[in-house]
């Protein structure tokens with residue numbers, strides 16, 4: 289094989305595989321390098337893949353033996369204090385229409401499946417003999433000449449290309465080497481995710497969560513779940529398992545000197561969670577860094593001469609309270625990066641001027657539009673009033689509202705006032721309501 293490619297992609301996660309699919313379909317000659325034994329071997333996600341971009345990559349993916357676990361058909365947001373859990377719960381048949389709003393995934397299975405679809409696209413392309421998905425190879429560094437990226441080095445081997453797409457995930461050492469992000473990423477721009485996959489008999493799981501026809505539940509948690517550390521909790525249903533975990537602000541965790549797994553164990557022991565996990569067997573533990581979705585963490589330029597950055601390597605992620613969106617952002621940015629590369633191979637122009645079109649299109653897409661529109665919500669979520677005060681007020685109110693005593697019952701408004709006064713003040717809650725109305 290001639291070792292010069294149109295494009296080299298570093299990383300066989302969702303961003304890298306999405307880019308590869310577009311390049312294969314456009315008959316480009318490319319090399320994708322993944323350090324894991326197989327695509328997905330090293331990847332962690334909560335994880336719900338939101339949105340409809342998967343349909344763009346694998347049309348009617350639900351018609352085949354696809355790599356997802358369940359279609360999201362039931363959503364729940366829970367506010368917790370130490371003894372109670374108060375949920376907003378939404379179940380609707382409208383969710384069950386393809387292309388679905390969200391599917392739960394286990395990355396080892398999903399990424400491997402997506403890689404197999406990319407391989408099919410390569411096999412059908414005119415560059416089938418010259419394109420390759422290479423696993424178990426670590427890219428050590430970028431090759432550069434006069435400030436332009438010309439290829440990559442992996443161990444003793446060097447590979448050259450017109451352009452490199454960096455889709456290496458949040459630990460973006462090569463992106464920093466390319467000078468697109470400062471070497472030091474502040475701790476408040478990253479969080480640590482800890483997660484367990486808990487096996488449950490499929491029938492028990494479906495009965496317990498009232499699931500039918502391959503539908504599943506997503507449940508996010510705010511409050512006691514994180515023991516006061518910035519972040520939140522999640523529980524998602526897979527085919528025969530649950531994904532349960534926490535995303536915890538790295539800086540706050542360090543300052544509070546708490547250990548992620550101690551917090552996860554407390555979360556799992558909360559009565560509301562323990563009942564959902566009962567009888568399950570821990571199959572997997574994992575921990576992974578994840579971006580907080582602060583726009584300040586996104587490099588100013590996602591392109592340079594001969595290089596583009598996609599997915600979480602570019603800190604593209606949004607967690608504004610409704611959902612964590614990292615995988616769909618990785619997918620869309622991978623697609624847009626590859627489309628820009630295809631145009632550059634047509635015009636033979638791989639300069640930063642030509643590749644800037646990638647960032648322009650990303651700016652026009654929902655990815656950057658939403659990140660900009662919901663930055664206030666991202667910061668609000670990290671405010672202690674959301675993590676501690678509000679869940680305490682809501683749970684306290686829930687205890688009054690749902691308790692029937694053999695004595696005169698207070699009016700609902702009086703119960704609410706009492707709960708606010710116990711944990712906060714009317715002024716603080718009004719300020720919160722205004723901020724929420726402005727930012728959510």
Ligand SMILES: Cc1cc2nc3c(=O)[nH]c(=O)nc-3n(C[C@H](O)[C@H](O)[C@H](O)COP(=O)(O)OP(=O)(O)OC[C@H]3O[C@@H](n4cnc5c(N)ncnc54)[C@H](O)[C@@H]3O)c2cc1C
Pocket residue numbers: 298299300301302303304321322323324327328330331332333334335336337338425426427428455456457458480481482483533534535575576577578598599600601604605612613614615616618
């Ligand atoms: C606990 C947790 C929960 C989450 N929940 C959700 C969720 O519910 N929904 C959602 O949308 N997002 C979620 N996310 C975020 C989501 O997982 C990421 O945003 C997404 O995986 C980013 O995809 P990516 O392709 O950019 O990077 P990754 O998936 O990290 O892929 C990067 C790939 O590059 C490879 N790589 C890195 N460096 C090299 C190298 N030098 N050489 C070769 N290969 C290399 C890695 O092995 C990896 O396969 C969650 C994250 C965590 C940690």
